[in-house]
Each structure stands twice: as C-alpha cells, then as structure tokens.
Amino acid sequence: MNFPLKTTLFTIIYGLNFLPILFAEKAFYGDPPDAHHPWAVHDRHRPQPEVVTPAVNVGDAPSDAIVLFDGSNSSFERNWRHSTQVDHRAKDWIVKDGYMLVVPGAGSIETLELFGDCQLHVEWAHTRDISGSGQGRGNSGIFLPGGVEVQVLDNYNNPTYADGTVGALYGVMPPAVNALRPPGQWQSYDIIFRRPIVRHGEVLDPGSLTVFLNGVVVQDSTPLEGGGGWRKRKPYNREFPKVGPISFQDHKNPVRFRNVWCRPLRLRSYEGGLDGRISTDLALNKRREIAKRLRLDAAGQPDIKRMLLLFESVYYEADSVSLEQGEDLAQSFLYECQTASRDKIKEKEETVKEVYRALKYMQRFGHFSKENGTIIALESLMDELEWK
Ligand code: MG
Numbered sequence: 001m002n003f004p005l006k007t008t009l010f011t012i013i014y015g016l017n018f019l020p021i022l023f024a025e026k027a028f029y030g031d032p033p034d035a036h037h038p039w040a041v042h043d044r045h046r047p048q049p050e051v052v053t054p055a056v057n058v059g060d061a062p063s064d065a066i067v068l069f070d071g072s073n074s075s076f077e078r079n080w081r082h083s084t085q086v087d088h089r090a091k092d093w094i095v096k097d098g099y100m101l102v103v104p105g106a107g108s109i110e111t112l113e114l115f116g117d118c119q120l121h122v123e124w125a126h127t128r129d130i131s132g133s134g135q136g137r138g139n140s141g142i143f144l145p146g147g148v149e150v151q152v153l154d155n156y157n158n159p160t161y162a163d164g165t166v167g168a169l170y171g172v173m174p175p176a177v178n179a180l181r182p183p184g185q186w187q188s189y190d191i192i193f194r195r196p197i198v199r200h201g202e203v204l205d206p207g208s209l210t211v212f213l214n215g216v217v218v219q220d221s222t223p224l225e226g227g228g229g230w231r232k233r234k235p236y237n238r239e240f241p242k243v244g245p246i247s248f249q250d251h252k253n254p255v256r257f258r259n260v261w262c263r264p265l266r267l268r269s270y271e272g273g274l275d276g277r278i279s280t281d282l283a284l285n286k287r288r289e290i291a292k293r294l295r296l297d298a299a300g301q302p303d304i305k306r307m308l309l310l311f312e313s314v315y316y317e318a319d320s321v322s323l324e325q326g327e328d329l330a331q332s333f334l335y336e337c338q339t340a341s342r343d344k345i346k347e348k349e350e351t352v353k354e355v356y357r358a359l360k361y362m363q364r365f366g367h368f369s370k371e372n373g374t375i376i377a378l379e380s381l382m383d384e385l386e387w388k
Contacts, residue, residue, distance in 0.1 A: 028361045032315040036277045038286035040315070045290055059121065059188060061261040068111055068246070069260040071098030083108040083247060093250075099125075102140055104252040110245035115145050117265040120191040120246060125256045126154040128184030132253065134160040138183065139251035141170065144193045145244030148227040150211055150219075152255060156180045163228070167218035169209050171228025175218035186258070188214055195240040196224055197270045203237050204270055284317075291317035298322075303329050304351055311358050314367060323367060330355055330374050337381060349387060356382065 030041030039046045053063035061067050068079045076095045084107030091106045100109075126138035138154025149170035153160065155178055162168070167175030181187055189211060196207035211219035226234035248257060267273030274286055291313040298309035310326035313319065333355055337345055345352075359375050362368050368375060382388045 028312065028315070028358065032365050033283070033287050035280045036283050038274060038278070038283045038290065038316075059123075060259065061121070062263070065121075065261040065263050066113060067261045068113075069100060069258065071258055076100055079111055079113065080109045081112055082106060083110050099256040099258040101257075102248070102250050102253065102255045104250065104254065106250055108143070108247050108249050110143075110247040111262075112245070114243035114245055115262060115264065116243045117194045117268070118145075118192075118246075119263045119265060120144070120189070120193065121259065121261050122189045122191070122257060123186050123259045124152055124189075125186045126156075126183040127254055130154070130158075130183055133158060135164060137253070138255055139249075139253045140255040141249035141251065142189065142191065143247035143249060144191070144209075145246065146195055146227060146240035147229075147244075148193070148209065148224055149229075149249070150189065150191055150209070152249070154180070154183050156182050167211055167213045169211075169219055169222050169224070169228065171230065171232065172225050173219065173222045175211070175213065176220065177216060177218060179213045179216035179218060181214060188212075190215075192265070194265070194268070195242075196226070196238070197268070198237050198239045201237050205268065206236070207240065287316040291319070295319075295322060304333065304355065307333070307355070308358055311362050311367075314362070315365060323362075327368075327374060330359060330378075334374055334378055334381070338377075345385065349385075352378070352382065353387065 028040065029043050032040045033043075050064070055062055067075065069075050073095045076093075080093075080100075082089055082092065089105075089107055091103045093103055093106050093109055094101045120142070122142055124140070130137065132138075135153065137158050138152070140152040142150040142152060144150070151164055151166055151168045151170045153164070153166040155166045159165075162174035163171055165174055165178060166180055167178065191212075192208075192210040194205070194208045196203060197205040207224040208221045209219045209224060210217070210221055226236050226238040227240075228234060246262065266275065269276060269278040269282060272282070274282065294309050294313035294316070298306045298313065301309060307326045307329035310322045310329070314323050314326070333351075337348060337352060340348070356375075356378050359368065359372070359378065363370070363372060363375060379388070
C-alpha cells in the first residue's frame with residue numbers, strides 16, 4: 001500500500017466518523033421522524049423541558065408542586081376533607097405541631113383536588129409507644145386515585161403477611177425490602193402512580209406504581225393488576241377514574257402525617273402525550289403540524305434560509321412542491337457560485353458547505369437520488385476549491 005492510498009483511506013474513514021457530528025450540529029439532525037416519532041433524533045423543534053426549581057432540601061416541595069399539607073391548620077382546611085359525612089362522624093382528625101393525626105373513628109380524609117397520574121411525597125410517623133401487632137400496629141394507608149393502597153404500617157420488628165407490609169401495593173405486591181425506621185421517627189414515601197388505561201375492557205396499559213420508602217425503592221413500576229384489596233383481587237381490566245382524590249386511611253391507629261405534596265405527571269400517548277414511541281396517527285398529526293409551521297416560516301426568508309426550512313419541512317411531511325422549490329433554490333445558489341469570481345466564492349465557503357450538508361442529508365434519507373445533478377455539481381465545485 002503506498003502512502004497516498006493510506007492517506008485517502010484515512011480521510012474516508014475519519015470523514016465517515018465525523019459526518020454525523022457535523023449533521024447533528026448543522027442543518028439537520030440525526031435519524032428523521034418516523035411513523036411513531038414526530039421528531040428526529042436531537043430535533044431542535046422538540047419542546048424544551050419546563051424549568052422547575054428544586055427545593056433546598058430534597059423531600060421538600062419543588063416549585064411546581066401542589067402543596068397538600070404544609071403543617072398549618074389552614075392548609076389542612078384548604079386541601080382536605082373527611083370522607084365520612086359530618087353527621088356520621090364522632091371526631092375530626094387533629095392538626096398540631098406541624099402534623100395531622102389520625103383520630104380513630106374520624107374516618108379517612110381525602111384531598112379536595114383530584115389527581116390522575118402523579119408524583120406524591122408524604123412523610124409519616126408511628127407512635128414511639130408500641131401497641132398492637134401485625135396489621136394492628138401503626139396501620140394507615142395512602143389511597144391513590146382509583147383506590148390503590150400503598151400500605152402504611154409499623155413493621156419494625158413486626159412481621160405480617162408480605163403483601164400487607166409497609167411499602168406493599170396492598171394485596172398485590174409485597175415491597176422489595178423493608179426499609180422502615182424505628183417507630184417514633186419520621187418516614188417518607190415518594191410515590192409515582194400511573195393509573196391503568198382500559199378501553200372497552202381491553203387493558204392498554206395496566207398502570208404502575210413506583211415507591212421509595214425512606215429513599216429506598218420498594219416498588220419498581222409494579223403493574224397494578226386492577227389494584228388489590230383486603231382478601232380480594234380486583235379485575236385486571238377494571239376501569240379507573242381519570243382523576244380522583246388522594247386519601248389517607250383511618251385504620252384506628254394514631255399515625256401522624258406531614259409534608260405532603262403532589263405533582264401531576266406528563267401525559268402518556270394514550271392520553272395525547274407525544275413523548276416516547278407513539279401511535280402513527282398522533283405522530284403523523286404532529287409531523288404535519290411542524291411541517292406546516294416550517295413552510296409558513298420559510299415564506300419571506302432569504303433564499304438559503306428558505307431552502308433549508310423547505311427541506312426541513314419535507315422530512316416531517318413529504319411534499320414534492322416544497323422539495324422542488326428547495327432544490328430550485330439550491331440550483332440557483334449553485335449557479336451563482338459557479339459563475340462567481342474566486343474572491344467572491346471564498347466569502348461563501350461556509351454557506352456552500354451548509355447547503356451541501358443539507359442536500360446530502362436529504363439524499364441520505366431518500367429524498368434525492370444518488371445521481372442528483374445538483375449534488376454532483378456542488379461536489380465537483382467543492383473538489384475544485386479543495387473544500388471537501
Ligand atoms: Mg392500611
């Protein structure tokens with residue numbers, strides 16, 4: 001192998017490796033939108049994540065959380081009600097010293113606000129003085145919309161049936177581990193709840209529960225299986241309400257709660273969300289919308305910018321008119337370059353390369369043939385100028 005050939009091979013291999021980086025930074029992106037993704041890989045049109053300011057201390061409410069209990073009487077009054085009507089209720093829950101306390105016989109409490117899929121933070125504590133055993137010690141529960149219970153129980157050196165242990169999806173799935181602190185200490189739950197989506201009896205998504213107990217994962221995207229209950233399985237395809245209250249249980253044990261906040265989660269594709277792999281209908285609708293906006297943006301722009309926007313619109317939605325208009329603009333630009341003086345053309349080096357990259361991207365994804373005359377002519381011009 002002689003030296004020039006080695007150099008050529010090196011250039012080709014190095015060039016191939018480098019090409020995707022250039023494409024990602026300039027003109028277009030990675031793999032284009034497809035039947036299930038309205039955006040290209042690294043697409044600049046993909047909406048930016050909303051900015052949320054986290055709390056100073058992890059576990060406290062971030063800026064976008066709905067604070068359901070901040071320790072004050074007024075936040076209890078504003079956000080909660082007793083599930084049992086006042087005529088049938090002997091007592092009320094008590095709010096004092098920054099916590100709310102189950103008063104046996106007062107019944108459960110529930111949020112006035114209704115939630116669907118959500119992230120929920122709750123802290124709770126059992127009494128230091130132990131009384132009762134098994135399910136009778138420090139029993140309460142966090143009921144998520146649709147009636148799924150995350151068990152609250154003092155299982156510190158107090159075993160019970162596994163699927164009713166603290167951290168259990170009650171009646172369905174035991175916690176992976178028991179990460180409870182001794183009674184009297186504050187415990188925390190961070191819960192991510194996704195309701196099942198059932199249409200005409202068909203389970204599109206069984207829903208899921210993820211739970212951290214004192215920062216330790218105890219449920220990990222556990223399918224809800226309809227949500228369990230005491231000694232009962234519920235139908236796998238049970239329909240859940242779109243939204244419902246979050247409820248804390250009165251199980252006749254004096255459990256304390258504090259620092260409760262909740263954040264609704266982004267929509268899944270079944271509900272119109274656009275993230276992840278989505279249905280062809282949704283993807284094509286969104287692609288059409290982006291293409292339309294790009295074509296509107298293209299009108300009135302200088303030639304090169306217009307060409308780039310028109311090409312870009314084509315990979316969201318095939319459109320021969322936009323493709324032809326874009327290619328016409330590329331051809332005019334090519335002609336301008338071919339007839340320009342050496343000095344003038346040097347000023348256009350960056351633009352020439354940008355147009356070339358855009359054309360090659362379109363070619364790579366099948367919009368132009370391998371024999372496309374504009375691309376071949378631009379390549380020979382760049383060869384001549386030693387710009388490739
Ligand atoms: Mg319970």
